[in-house]
Amino acid sequence: MQRIFSIVITGLLVSFAAAIYAAEDYITNAGEIVKSADWENMETVTVNLDEYSYGTESFVFKVGQAYKLQLKNEGDKKHYFTAPEFYKAIATRKVQSNKDGEIKAPYFTALELMVNGQLDLYFVPVTRGEYPVYCTIDDHRAEGMEGRLIIR
Numbered sequence: 001m002q003r004i005f006s007i008v009i010t011g012l013l014v015s016f017a018a019a020i021y022a023a024e025d026y027i028t029n030a031g032e033i034v035k036s037a038d039w040e041n042m043e044t045v046t047v048n049l050d051e052y053s054y055g056t057e058s059f060v061f062k063v064g065q066a067y068k069l070q071l072k073n074e075g076d077k078k079h080y081f082t083a084p085e086f087y088k089a090i091a092t093r094k095v096q097s098n099k100d101g102e103i104k105a106p107y108f109t110a111l112e113l114m115v116n117g118q119l120d121l122y123f124v125p126v127t128r129g130e131y132p133v134y135c136t137i138d139d140h141r142a143e144g145m146e147g148r149l150i151i152r
């Protein structure tokens with residue numbers, strides 16, 4: 001009887017821990033954060049992707065500030081803006097392609113930029129930290145295509 005009781009308790013603790021982990025996985029109240037942000041005073045930051053860099057080694061963002069991150073592929077190959085930990089630390093409003101439309105989703109893990117492509121990520125930084133960004137195509141990361149996204 002006592003054994004069954006402890007198995008039940010263990011099961012409850014495991015599911016409780018899983019719930020906490022899931023809650024911390026992504027910003028769950030992103031919608032509210034995006035809604036209450038001051039988009040009139042949005043800051044625009046441009047990232048120029050090419051062979052093989054993001055133009056600048058690190059980008060710094062402030063918690064609570066509304067941003068448009070313009071990703072421009074100026075290279076001769078397609079490139080990725082892969083940053084799973086960063087996307088978990090921000091409240092995403094949308095990703096917009098000026099020619100084709102916009103995608104509203106609570107979070108992303110990576111964005112792919114075609115040659116001459118541009119995608120604009122609208123977001124609000126939430127969790128302070130330093131997050132890596134890198135390109136997952138072939139050996140691009142080894143060639144130096146990585147950077148740091150810093151939230152202060």
Ligand SMILES: [Cu+2]
Binds near residue numbers: 078136137140
């Ligand atoms: Cu690349």
